[in-house]
Amino acid sequence: MxxxxxxxxxxxxxxxxxxxxxxxxxxxxxxxxxxxxxxxxxxxxxxxxxxxxxxxxxxxxxxxxxxxxxxxxxxxxxxxxxxxxxxxxxxxxxxxxxxxxxxxxxxxxxxxxxxxxxxxxxxxxxxxxxxxxxxxxxxxxxxxxxxxxxxxxxxxxxxxxxxxxxxxxxxxxxxxxxxxxxxxxxxxxxxxxxxxxxxxxxxxxxxxxxxxxxTNCGFTTAWSDVLRGFAGQPLKRISLTFAGRTVRGEAMITERGLEGGAVYALSSPLRDAITKHGDTTLTIDLLPDVALAKLAERLSAPRGKQSLSNFLRKATHLSPVALSLVHEGALAKGTTLAKLQGKDIAALIKAVPVKLNGVAPIETAISxxxxxxxxxxxxxxxxxxxxxxxxxxxxxxxxxxxxxxxxxxxxxxxxxxxxxxxxxxxxxxxxxxx
Ligand SMILES: Cc1cc2nc3c(=O)[nH]c(=O)nc-3n(C[C@H](O)[C@H](O)[C@H](O)COP(=O)(O)OP(=O)(O)OC[C@H]3O[C@@H](n4cnc5c(N)ncnc54)[C@H](O)[C@@H]3O)c2cc1C
CATH class of the missing domain: 3.50.50.60 (FAD/NAD(P)-binding domain)
Incomplete structure (x- = not known):
């Protein structure tokens, strides 16, 4: 019937x-x-x-x-x-x-x-x-x-x-x-x-x-304890660049790495590079709408009595998770933000390197x-x-x-x-x- x-x-x-x-x-x-x-x-x-x-x-x-x-x-x-x-x-x-x-x-x-x-x-x-x-x-x-x-x-x-x-x-x-x-x-x-x-x-x-x-999957990275503490927090309005391709969107910090729409969009070449070389580096522009020169100018202004953290927060409006990523990016380059000039911090914010060391398990992939x-x-x-x-x-x-x-x-x-x-x-x- x-x-x-x-x-x-x-x-x-x-x-x-x-x-x-x-x-x-x-x-x-x-x-x-x-x-x-x-x-x-x-x-x-x-x-x-x-x-x-x-x-x-x-x-x-x-x-x-x-x-x-x-x-x-x-x-x-x-x-x-x-x-x-x-x-x-x-x-x-x-x-x-x-x-x-x-x-x-x-x-x-x-x-x-x-x-x-x-x-x-x-x-x-x-x-x-x-x-x-x-x-x-x-x-x-x-x-x-x-x-x-x-x-x-x-x-x-x-x-x-x-x-x-x-x-x-x-x-x-x-x-x-x-x-x-x-x-x-x-x-x-x-x-x-x-x-x-x-x-x-x-x-x-x-x-x-x-x-x-x-594919359309996340990746693993060796986060510090600080960044792991941000698991579940999004990086909004960013752009990711890998192998000459730049994608705008969002990513999410996970316990073991990164996932989210912008990461998925680059997942195929990232996966292939990791399979070939064991690891690879993704570049994140945390402020894609702000020109490098403009950001460098802002970050080169005298910071007076402000702490570095306060100064960066006010000058960039970046979220705590994004700023942590910048700190970690400096450490990955063998230095600290305190030792960098404004123009170098600006360059880092516009291109934070994140070393990916693995592909998230297939069980968690979208496809x-x-x-x-x-x-x-x-x-x-x-x-x-x-x-x-x-x-x-x-x-x-x-x-x-x-x-x-x-x-x-x-x-x-x-x-x-x-x-x-x-x-x-x-x-x-x-x-x-x-
Ligand atoms: C979290 C998530 C979100 C997604 N969101 C989107 C989205 O928004 N847009 C989009 O385009 N795609 C999305 N996808 C992908 C999309 O769901 C899949 O591409 C689509 O379901 C594939 O359809 P399919 O019929 O080929 O396979 P499936 O939907 O996987 O169906 C296969 C079926 O075969 C059955 N089966 C498998 N092996 C056997 C067996 N041996 N015997 C009997 N039965 C078996 C399974 O039980 C299953 O029911 C998403 C996927 C995930 C995981």
Whole structure:
């Protein structure tokens, strides 16, 4: 019995056209994150009998977690600029996003009663700034479309006959659908379900997979006890520079290092440099809106009877955590602020060096780079070595910064994989199993 949805009238309007297939075809979608669910929706709309399997007790846990930060669904910039955010974008990923661009994702969210708005940075969010209402409506919609859900089913690979093999409640379960979509996610935040264990399963099938690496992640550094005491405090309106790239934004001091939007934006080159050299140095401009000469002039004024700390605080308006970072920057250069002239302190404030000695654990990363290489896929997101098996979402080998690019690629590839699966079913080629 279909459940009445609050946004019924908009349901069919915005979903991209999908061809229908003949009756009686079955699909298994493994992984109930946004990539798997959009694939399930498209397949069900095409008339396919769809079952979503997930190892967790509920679906979309990482998608819900993304809602804690407001659910940055996508970005409002022009498509060419948007596509340029994906380094070395694979042609199939580009085509998938062109076929389901940010405007289409916004319209889809709208159809779910999650109207979106463009924030000041150009990022797109649902008006309610969370995932739960959207996900609730989506699951109801999928139920109405006939999609079945099997929770607490861990996909463990293929059984002796090459059928999908799940473990549920300690028991082995074999499933033989006409078509399979794998949407198992990356390897961060394993407690939300995407534990990256599929790498061993598909690796054993000789599928080429780039190692899963943390991205949009924090870094570790050897803070002094003083700076560690500022853990949880933000450095606001700063700019970070690394390898010739400067990013404005915020960072957060953590117990063991640095995290936050501006750090995430540089995380890919920082991670690669640390992997190569063991450590690397990030430069922080604590006052990017104040010119060096102006700051030097202010800091060269006579300080009279004021203590150095008071003088610096009044002349710079920097927060205690930022000033501590400047003190530490001087120590790292083998000196102290008391020994430096105003112009040198100004130069330090405009370029505090922070030596990063490690990447924060993958468990804490927003996303992972690496995954199934695009060379393994055909144009319909099907594994060339395993006809009938399609792959989508963060388990593919693409990388992107935060800003809505992760979910946009996730949705677009989920839909592209479903369309590939639908085409495959239309030609009725039997699934070749693992
Ligand atoms: C804290 C945080 C905030 C984020 N905020 C944003 C944001 O604002 N904007 C944005 O664009 N992106 C954001 N992201 C990233 C975004 O959530 C992910 O890129 C997206 O969820 C990936 O979708 P997916 O469907 O590919 O994988 P997932 O959402 O990870 O789903 C994979 C599913 O597969 C299941 N699974 C895995 N292995 C198995 C198995 N062996 N058997 C059965 N089931 C299995 C998992 O249980 C899970 O349900 C955020 C991520 C985090 C961690």
């Amino acid at each position: 279909p459940v009445k949805l609050p946004y019924e009238s908009a349901l069919t309007v915005t979903f991209p056209d999908v061809d229908t297939v003949s009756e009686g075809k079955t699909a298994v979608v493994v992984g109930g994150g946004p990539a798997g669910l959009i694939a399930a929706e498209a397949l069900a709309r095409a008339g396919v009998d769809v079952t979503v399997y997930d190892q967790m007790p509920s679906l979309g846990r990482k998608f819900l977690m993304a809602g804690r930060g407001g659910l940055n669904l996508t970005h409002s910039e022009e498509l060419p600029q948007f596509l340029a955010r994906y380094p070395d974008i694979a042609p199939v990923l580009k085509s998938a996003i062109e076929a389901f661009p940010p405007g289409a994702l916004r319209a889809w969210a709208d159809s779910m009663g999650a109207a979106t708005f463009v924030g000041s940075s150009g990022r797109v969010f649902p008006e309610l700034l969370k995932t739960s209402p959207l996900l609730r409506t989506w699951l109801l919609r999928l139920g109405n479309l006939g999609v079945k859900v099997k929770l607490r089913h861990r996909w463990a690979g293929f059984d002796g006959d090459g059928n999908l093999h799940f473990v549920a409640d300690g028991k082995d379960v074999s499933v033989v659908p006409d078509v399979i979509v794998l949407a198992l996610g990356g390897g961060s935040w394993a407690k939300l379900g995407s534990d990256g264990k599929w790498v061993d399963v598909l690796g054993a099938q000789k599928i080429a997979i780039s190692p899963l690496l943390p 992972t780079a690496g995954g199934i290489r695009f060379s393994e896929l055909d144009e319909g997101f099907m594994l060339k070595r395993a006809p009938g098996i399609f792959v989508a979402g963060e388990m593919l080998d693409w990388e992107a910064p935060t800003g809505g690019y992760l979910l946009q690629a996730t949705f677009a590839t989920g839909l592209a994989a479903a369309k590939g699966a639908i085409q495959f079913l239309r030609y009725s080629v039997p699934v070749k199993k693992g």
